[in-house]
Amino acid sequence: MKNSMNPLSSRPSAPPEHPVMAHAKIWQHVNAMAPDDAAAKTAELTHVLPIMGALASNPKVTRKDVIKAAADAAGAGAIPPSQAVQVISQMPQDDDKLQPWLKGLYETNLTALVHLKAAQAQPQQSPQPVQQAAPVPPGATP
Amino acid sequence: MSGTGGIDASIPLQARTPTPTNPLQTIGEFANVQNALNQNKLFPGALALQGGQQTLQGQQIQSGQSNLIQQQRTLGYASLVPTLAKKGPITLDDLTTALAGAEKSGVVTQPVLSELSSIPLTGNPAVDDANFRAHIAANSQAPANAAAQVTPQPAGGIGTGPDYQPLSANPAGLPNAGQVAPGGAPIPVYPSREAQLGQVTWEDSAGVKHYGTQADWAKARGQDALIGPATPSSAPAPSLGTGRFPTAPAPPTGSIAGPSPGTPENATASALAAHSANQRASTFASDMFPLQQAQTALANAPTGKGSEAAHAASSYINTFAPAFVQKGLSFISPIMTPDQQAAYDEAKKYTTQIQLNAPGATRSNEGQSAAGAANPSVEISPQAAQLVIKGMIGLRRMEQDSTLEFNKSGLPPAAYDKFQTQFATQADPRAYMFDQMNTAQRQQTLSSFKTTAARNAFIQQVERAEQNKVLTAPGATNAQ
Numbered sequence: 001m002k003n004s005m006n007p008l009s010s011r012p013s014a015p016p017e018h019p020v021m022a023h024a025k026i027w028q029h030v031n032a033m034a035p036d037d038a039a040a041k042t043a044e045l046t047h048v049l050p051i052m053g054a055l056a057s058n059p060k061v062t063r064k065d066v067i068k069a070a071a072d073a074a075g076a077g078a079i080p081p082s083q084a085v086q087v088i089s090q091m092p093q094d095d096d097k098l099q100p101w102l103k104g105l106y107e108t109n110l111t112a113l114v115h116l117k118a119a120q121a122q123p124q125q126s127p128q129p130v131q132q133a134a135p136v137p138p139g140a141t142p
Numbered sequence: 143m144s145g146t147g148g149i150d151a152s153i154p155l156q157a158r159t160p161t162p163t164n165p166l167q168t169i170g171e172f173a174n175v176q177n178a179l180n181q182n183k184l185f186p187g188a189l190a191l192q193g194g195q196q197t198l199q200g201q202q203i204q205s206g207q208s209n210l211i212q213q214q215r216t217l218g219y220a221s222l223v224p225t226l227a228k229k230g231p232i233t234l235d236d237l238t239t240a241l242a243g244a245e246k247s248g249v250v251t252q253p254v255l256s257e258l259s260s261i262p263l264t265g266n267p268a269v270d271d272a273n274f275r276a277h278i279a280a281n282s283q284a285p286a287n288a289a290a291q292v293t294p295q296p297a298g299g300i301g302t303g304p305d306y307q308p309l310s311a312n313p314a315g316l317p318n319a320g321q322v323a324p325g326g327a328p329i330p331v332y333p334s335r336e337a338q339l340g341q342v343t344w345e346d347s348a349g350v351k352h353y354g355t356q357a358d359w360a361k362a363r364g365q366d367a368l369i370g371p372a373t374p375s376s377a378p379a380p381s382l383g384t385g386r387f388p389t390a391p392a393p394p395t396g397s398i399a400g401p402s403p404g405t406p407e408n409a410t411a412s413a414l415a416a417h418s419a420n421q422r423a424s425t426f427a428s429d430m431f432p433l434q435q436a437q438t439a440l441a442n443a444p445t446g447k448g449s450e451a452a453h454a455a456s457s458y459i460n461t462f463a464p465a466f467v468q469k470g471l472s473f474i475s476p477i478m479t480p481d482q483q484a485a486y487d488e489a490k491k492y493t494t495q496i497q498l499n500a501p502g503a504t505r506s507n508e509g510q511s512a513a514g515a516a517n518p519s520v521e522i523s524p525q526a527a528q529l530v531i532k533g534m535i536g537l538r539r540m541e542q543d544s545t546l547e548f549n550k551s552g553l554p555p556a557a558y559d560k561f562q563t564q565f566a567t568q569a570d571p572r573a574y575m576f577d578q579m580n581t582a583q584r585q586q587t588l589s590s591f592k593t594t595a596a597r598n599a600f601i602q603q604v605e606r607a608e609q610n611k612v613l614t615a616p617g618a619t620n621a622q
Contacts, residue, residue: 019252020252023255057262057264113238114245115242118245121246
């Protein structure tokens with residue numbers, strides 16, 4: 001069944017992806033990352049996420065605000081300059097679509113940070129069963 | 143690492159769908175439609191029966207999914223509850239770390255993350271902390287408990303003397319958790335029966351003024367309290383049978399003047415006194431009426447020792463004798479004219495009312511006798527009665543003015559005692575009789591001040607009493 005964005009199409013359009021599905025895909029991707037990359041990404045998102053959230057919460061956010069925030073993050077060394085350029089290039093041209101785009105970006109990266117931290121957390125060790133000494137038969141020397 | 147969403151190009155941005163769809167439902171509906179078509183082709187009558195069964199199956203799937211999502215959501219928020227115990231502001235780092243721990247334990251954190259991402263971030267740690275706390279508290283428990291976590295809860299109350307002030311405390315979900323603040327309007331506490339009797343003032347043998355209820359006055363005189371359980375009095379009964387005024391009581395011991403200043407008991411007593419003063423102030427007009435009426439009547443009534451006999455004879459004659467006899471007898475004898483008789487009756491009525499209002503007057507015959515001796519009556523000359531009434535009017539006006547001035551000062555009820563002490567020290571009772579003085583008397587009063595400052599202060603007091611409508615304004619004097 002092909003995806004179709006035309007509501008008048010005779011072919012039924014595919015339902016939008018379930019949010020849990022996206023959540024699972026991010027989890028898959030994070031768990032496929034190398035440990036060093038995961039640690040670096042965690043530090044990067046820890047610094048960038050509050051800024052991204054503040055931008056997404058501002059109903060009057062402009063492209064200039066996003067560009068300034070990306071440039072500042074790159075200048076502080078929190079993200080690579082190439083990533084800052086990529087984020088800027090992906091911004092929607094229409095200001096009305098800027099905040100929804102930022103909200104989606106923020107939620108995705110928030111999910112990724114949680115997955116990254118979970119992946120790097122030490123696994124909880126189950127308590128080892130206490131080994132009891134074998135019973136000594138009566139009359140036997142221990 | 144780069145790509146759409148900042149992580150990987152293969153991961154599309156998560157679309158924000160207001161109503162998540164169930165992929166299983168989509169597959170099920172497709173299959174059901176196919177089945178229905180097949181059934182209709184093969185077994186036309188069975189379609190209706192199958193439709194009901196499929197609806198039930200769809201509902202079960204739907205409810206199962208929603209139950210599962212709700213369970214994961216509850217577990218996710220439960221993992222965030224420990225962050226509420228953090229003393230400092232909760233940050234995004236704290237939340238993601240807590241959720242990572244829950245995810246490591248097998249909890250699907252998607253429902254919680256979806257809701258957390260909708261909390262607006264302001265960049266202000268205090269504001270963000272408040273928003274996080276409110277959201278976690280609201281979503282981590284039942285709605286009723288959640289509401290209790292973000293709304294001030296009743297926390298008892300304290301008595302402030304005349305009122306009871308309910309208190310409320312901030313729960314953990316609010317900023318300044320644990321802070322106690324007034325919760326609602328103060329509830330008036332019904333005054334005690336003693337306080338309802340109103341405040342009276344008296345002087346002891348040393349000339350020290352005291353303020354208190356009539357019960358305090360009675361106790362100072364060695365008498366039992368006017369109301370309440372009877373208590374044996376250790377003081378000797380005053381000698382009222384000699385016709386003399388009762389001896390002044392010894393300076394009272396104990397806490398007649400009240401607890402030590404600055405203590406909570408003193409503040410409570412002061413607030414009660416302020417309440418009683420305001421209650422008494424509300425009866426100013428009715429208290430003044432008999433005094434003023436008696437004053438007017440005494441101006442025409444021939445009172446004095448033995449006037450009762452003349453009044454009795456006059457009443458008889460004016461009732462039965464012809465008019466010319468009445469006029470003739472009143473001209474040549476103590477017989478009163480009808481107008482004088484009426485004035486005498488009125489004076490007697492109002493002076494009796496004044497006597498009955500005196501403390502202890504209605505308690506016993508001795509009390510009434512003492513009240514009659516200590517208050518104006520038709521047994522004394524009109525001039526003496528006028529002087530006494532003027533003094534009573536002046537004192538009542540001074541008491542009223544002090545209450546009005548305290549209310550205007552804006553001071554708390556606990557400061558009433560201190561205010562009254564200061565007021566009584568500076569007030570001159572003559573100011574409250576100024577409108578009843580003739581010109582010569584006023585000149586004499588003003589001349590009695592040794593300094594200009596003292597005279598000006600007296601005049602200001604008179605003007606203030608006029609502004610408070612306690613004193614009759616100039617031009618409307620009823621000076622004798």
